[in-house]
Amino acid sequence: MDARVLAVAEQLLLIERELRVQGWWDAQAPSAQALSSQEPFCVDTLAFEQWLQWIFLPRMKQMVEAGAALPRVSGIQPMAEQVFGGQAKKARELIKLLGEFDQLIVGAT
Numbered sequence: 001m002d003a004r005v006l007a008v009a010e011q012l013l014l015i016e017r018e019l020r021v022q023g024w025w026d027a028q029a030p031s032a033q034a035l036s037s038q039e040p041f042c043v044d045t046l047a048f049e050q051w052l053q054w055i056f057l058p059r060m061k062q063m064v065e066a067g068a069a070l071p072r073v074s075g076i077q078p079m080a081e082q083v084f085g086g087q088a089k090k091a092r093e094l095i096k097l098l099g100e101f102d103q104l105i106v107g108a109t
Contacts, residue, residue: 002070004070004104004105005064005070008060008105011101011104012057012101015094015097015098016057018094019049019053019094022094024049024053025049025053029054030045030046030050030054033045034046035054048079048080048084070105072106072107074102074106075102077099077101077102081095
């Protein structure tokens with residue numbers, strides 16, 4: 001078992017919690033078409049926080065639960081910094097949590 005699994009699982013819960021705290025958690029899923037975008041982060045169909053909720057978190061949780069190999073690279077924090085540039089103060093904790101996730105994935109904890 002990958003030693004990062006438990007830490008990654010905990011980090012995913014913290015990211016979800018922060019999305020909820022900030023009011024960036026949707027009760028209604030986007031359309032199937034929006035979710036099937038081929039663009040990185042679904043930038044053409046979803047807001048970044050929607051991508052986190054509906055694509056990133058479910059896929060990562062599925063990988064953790066299935067015992068699948070975790071990715072070796074992640075660059076979500078830079079995308080978050082770009083997206084939330086105008087809301088940096090409000091998004092500070094989410095950006096920090098995403099950076100910690102990136103570090104866990106590359107093993108630089």
